[in-house]
Amino acid sequence: MPLLELREITKVFPGVLANDRVSIRLERGEIVALLGENGAGKSTLMNVVYGLLTADGGEILVDDKPVRIKSPRQAIDLGIGMVHQHFMLIEPLTVTENIVLGREPGHYGIIDFTTARERVREISERYGLKVDPDAKIIDLSVGMQQRVEILKALYQGVRVLILDEPTAVLTPQEVTELFTVVRSLVDEGLSVVFITHKLEEVVAIADRILVMRDGIVVGETTPGATDEVGLARMMVGRDVVLRVEKGAGTCGGTVLAVEDVHVHDDRSLEAVKGISFSVCGGEILAIAGVDGNGQRELVESIVGLRRPSSGRIELKGKDITHANARASIEAGVSHIPEDRRRRGLVLEFNLAENIILGDHRRPPVARRGIMHPRAITAVARKRIADYDIRTPSERVLAENLSGGNQQKVVVAREIGRDPELLVAAQPTRGLDVGAIEFVHRQILRERSAGKAILLVSLELEEVLSLADRILVIYEGLIVKEFAASKTDAETLGYYMTGGGGSKLDTGTGARQIATPSAGGDQ
């Protein structure tokens, strides 16, 4: 008897058929991966199950009984829990407060925090999800926050746990830990739906794989019966190059020279502790490291968003150490920021406005301080065509584009400006294989054009396939340099974690994974 069954679920958004008669069965104690590109309808389907959206057709059965799920509360009462991509956690509150919210133990409206804490500890020990019940969410790493989300669902007594792109924000170590947790949940009798577009994860974790494309289930398979190439073909509907080929690199003279740069972070602690390197024209230099080891501060100091406290940064011999963002752009530095929604785009602006940001002071976009709408439209249309941005028009608001198309807008703007140096920070974060392939091709095209590229990425696959040289950053210092052809992911991982030391996720300590808070953009 299936625990959860979906029959012919249909969901229509204005102009889009997001789910077209999708049927899925979930058995007790299995991990089903829902694989598909962004926009394939995976999250829509699961939001229907979780009561955040209402289906236009079809039915949902729990324990073979038809049910109507109109709100998350009803879903939870039926034993269905979901961990969203954007966490539903309240940052200033403690772990315990977040977990018991809505079902607080106690009498007469007074919360019994001793009991609450005990229950949290009980569940966290049972499933091996260690976390300090009294820590505040804001002090936890992203991986820890995700654990709290899972604990929250377990506290509510769910039997089915839906994980929506759970690894998108995690470091490789945290992904491994998550997989361990998911397996222990299944051992305890839970069923897990794992939404993802990452092929290697599917193969590693799933019992069964359902592939979705354009709102329908296009295939069902098991990890044993297929491989990543086969999955990619099912998912995209065509052959996909997972590793873009590139020719040998050339050095056309030093473009970027960084000398003994020290940078402080927002808390005035030294995040970059004296880094020196240089990047040639026609070369991709990658900086690999676990998030929060000074990469962000280093990148910001190069692109003019943060002042280094000492050291020197030169672009083609010109001192840009103290250049601000405007001077930096004018000197020829382009920047693909790590967070496209917060830093790469003005979400409330339309696509045309976003695509000329940074060029808004110079011809043809503006002359003598006056913007020229017709020129803006022309530039925007050209870039939309050149970079294959899928949009009905250049007047669409950036927030209404899919993640892949948003990133294409950023890439189109930054590369379209024809820079000397391209600083790409996590340029493929959260993108699906088709979009990743596109971004990688663009970066390699810049390399062939003799531009210097500084790539900062947490994805070792990406670093290894794109870079000519790799620097490993650890605690604000470059600890090792490799030629990309002479190393592998394991070796990099070893140096990234402090030479195999135990500097892994310590939970409540220093905020290792310092991503911007999720609270602000809700």
Add this chain to the structure above:
Amino acid sequence: MLGSIITPDLFASALRMATPLALAAIGGTICERSGVVNIALEGIMLCGAFAGVAVTLAIGNPWLGIIAAMLAGVAIAAIHAFTSINLRSDQVVSGTAINILALGVTGFLMEIMYGHPGTTEAITTIKPIFRFASESGNSFLGTVWHWINTIFLSHTPIVYLTILIAVVAQWAMYNTRWGLRLRALGEHPRAVDTVGVSVLKGRWVAVLMSGALAGLAGANLTLEQVGSFTENMTNGRGFIALAANIFGRWTPMGSYEASLLFGFADALQIKLQIFRGQINIPSQFFLMLPYVLTVVVLAGVVGRAVGPASVGKPYEKG
């Protein structure tokens, strides 16, 4: 001269002056913690002040006046709740409109009820609870008793009630279901919604509570302190209360303590005016004192004070 400025009744006066500010500030704290900005505190306080006097004049019982003031506050707050929660309009605009409305409505009602603008007839104010005799200077112990008696034991009921409200609200915010949900609401309403707690209901309750407290603040002004209603008599206290809420970092006790500071500035200002003959400074400068302090406090502190993340943002289910 310093000895005649720093007297027990300066501190007693500070405590009195702090009371309406603190009530409104705690109301503001509760409201903003739920995610709704309540800039209408000023107008609500004014309506409460008027309703208190009007009912007391009509019935002759100031205790019923207090209840009327709180009900008036709740009624005005309901307008704010409806526009900002249900209609999802801009909360600052809604609050500003209510402030203007309150000014107009109280002035208009004065005209039709009493036939003249300006100030109403006087009512008998509510008297202090305790009356212990004490005087200064007889002996050391006598002086100590005089200070204690004057500063702490010379007050009207709402002054003590306010301290009680601050303590209870502080405790409730961190120990009860209501408090936890309130703190969660202003930060991440969607998270609250997904665990099955109604955002709408939670915010309505919080806004109405702030209305009751700001109404009570108005009652304290007219029924305990002044003894009559004058047009626009709140004179910016609602806004100072908002500043006190921020200075108190969105906590009830913090709001109370910040209100004490502003209340002290007000008391000092009044005291200094008595000595304007000796101090050669125009009295207008003394009058400015509480407001200057507000600006200084906000400029100096707000940079570091972080409010609830979702305050001012209407919640849309979706």
